[in-house]
Amino acid sequence: xxxxxxxxxxxxxxxxxxxxxxxxxxxxxxxxxxxxxxxxxxxxxxxxxxxxxxxxxxxxxxxxxxxxxxxxxxxxxxxxxxxxxxxxxxxxxxxxxxxxxxxxxxxxxxxxxxxxxxxxxxxxxxxxxxxxxxxxxxxxxxxxxxxxxxxxxxxxxxxxxxxxxxxxxxxxxxxxxxxxxxxxxxxxxxxxxxxxxxxxxxxxxxxx
Amino acid sequence: xxxxxxxxxxxxxxxxxxxxxxxxxxxxxxxxxxxxxxxxxxxxxxxxxxxxxxxxxxxxxxxxxxxxxxxxxxxxxxxxxxxxxxxxxxxxxxxxxxxxxxxxxxxxxxxxxxxxxxxxxxxxxxxxxxxxxxxxxxxxxxxxxxxxxxxxxxxxxxxxxxxxxxxxxxxxxxxxxxxxxxxxxxxxxxxxxxxxxxxxxxxxxxxx
Numbered sequence: 214x215x216x217x218x219x220x221x222x223x224x225x226x227x228x229x230x231x232x233x234x235x236x237x238x239x240x241x242x243x244x245x246x247x248x249x250x251x252x253x254x255x256x257x258x259x260x261x262x263x264x265x266x267x268x269x270x271x272x273x274x275x276x277x278x279x280x281x282x283x284x285x286x287x288x289x290x291x292x293x294x295x296x297x298x299x300x301x302x303x304x305x306x307x308x309x310x311x312x313x314x315x316x317x318x319x320x321x322x323x324x325x326x327x328x329x330x331x332x333x334x335x336x337x338x339x340x341x342x343x344x345x346x347x348x349x350x351x352x353x354x355x356x357x358x359x360x361x362x363x364x365x366x367x368x369x370x371x372x373x374x375x376x377x378x379x380x381x382x383x384x385x386x387x388x389x390x391x392x393x394x395x396x397x398x399x400x401x402x403x404x405x406x407x408x409x410x411x412x413x414x415x416x417x418x419x420x421x
Numbered sequence: 422x423x424x425x426x427x428x429x430x431x432x433x434x435x436x437x438x439x440x441x442x443x444x445x446x447x448x449x450x451x452x453x454x455x456x457x458x459x460x461x462x463x464x465x466x467x468x469x470x471x472x473x474x475x476x477x478x479x480x481x482x483x484x485x486x487x488x489x490x491x492x493x494x495x496x497x498x499x500x501x502x503x504x505x506x507x508x509x510x511x512x513x514x515x516x517x518x519x520x521x522x523x524x525x526x527x528x529x530x531x532x533x534x535x536x537x538x539x540x541x542x543x544x545x546x547x548x549x550x551x552x553x554x555x556x557x558x559x560x561x562x563x564x565x566x567x568x569x570x571x572x573x574x575x576x577x578x579x580x581x582x583x584x585x586x587x588x589x590x591x592x593x594x595x596x597x598x599x600x601x602x603x604x605x606x607x608x609x610x611x612x613x614x615x616x617x618x619x620x621x622x623x624x625x626x627x628x629x
Contacts, residue, residue: 236570362444
């Protein structure tokens with residue numbers, strides 16, 4: 214499991230010419246760090262005097278943010294596996310018509326997966342932005358910059374994941390799927406950018 | 422060393438109520454991942470047929486990007502140390518005039534360091550954006566999305582670091598330093614956003 218590597222080793226692997234991890238895994242780590250920071254801010258709001266009114270809501274938020282960072286952390290592995298499946302499919306033999314047909318089917322399945330995994334990472338990053346917006350006016354004011362960082366990292370994770378979705382679209386033959394996906398990623402990016410702008414506007418109001 | 426922790430443990434610590442790591446360390450990891458992706462793209466350009474003309478330049482780039490990711494990785498620790506020094510300074514006794522004077526001096530030194538470390542992280546993230554812009558039209562076209570991800574993560578690391586610089590400014594009594602720093606972070610943010618926009622414009626041109 215990539216998440217069980219030392220951080221320094223993960224970075225060494227990322228910088229190397231190994232096929233994975235790559236940009237997809239880095240995007241998942243960015244989103245995971247965003248979710249972690251939401252969990253941190255909420256933990257330092259729970260138990261903090263003066264914030265009693267929001268404790269019940271914060272207890273719900275931290276359940277979600279903890280789940281999100283663990284999911285995003287495991288998606289570093291999913292992205293590497295999906296990429297390796299594409300590489301494996303490309304290496305299948307294509308010596309006769311039967312082999313070509315099988316290779317095409319396996320490749321189409323692999324490219325779809327290589328698109329679905331970053332799309333799911335992007336959706337999870339959006340969830341981080343939703344939580345950040347939910348707590349930005351309510352959480353411990355001393356941690357306001359960390360909410361801003363969570364939003365920056367979650368949006369970067371989302372934008373990065375959408376690049377990884379788009380890079381796979383030209384290889385997918387199911388035109389309806391391509392059209393639907395293009396619409397979905399456009400509206401996801403728009404919603405995410407708008408959320409991040411609202412969060413940072415609030416953060417900037419509170420930081421001198 | 423935080424970079425010697427497992428990635429999963431680093432994330433657990435980030436999500437916890439421990440004083441560090443926090444947003445500053447997460448920003449450094451984001452920038453480090455950006456630098457790693459530059460190294461990866463360059464490694465997969467060096468040796469790739471058709472790119473012989475840019476190999477000498479790429480050999481220089483990878484020296485810089487490797488150094489940047491290692492520096493940024495070590496700054497995760499620097500940021501935690503700076504934050505812990507602020508916490509330690511705040512706990513110094515203030516029972517008489519002499520103690521108050523010493524505490525003030527130690528606190529000023531700690532707050533300056535807590536501002537200098539994220540500023541240095543931001544500068545290193547800017548260097549990643551400079552390298553990304555340098556290679557975006559020249560590197561292996563198959564890795565174009567990874568250059569886009571590098572730019573997204575480096576800018577997020579930079580913006581996050583600047584939030585951490587700004588959060589410390591109100592505590593610094595040296596007004597000239599505060600004024601100079603505000604000007605520097607404004608021009609750094611402007612340059613970084615402009616670089617990232619140019620990189621992504623090129624990336625988007627090349628991705629369908």
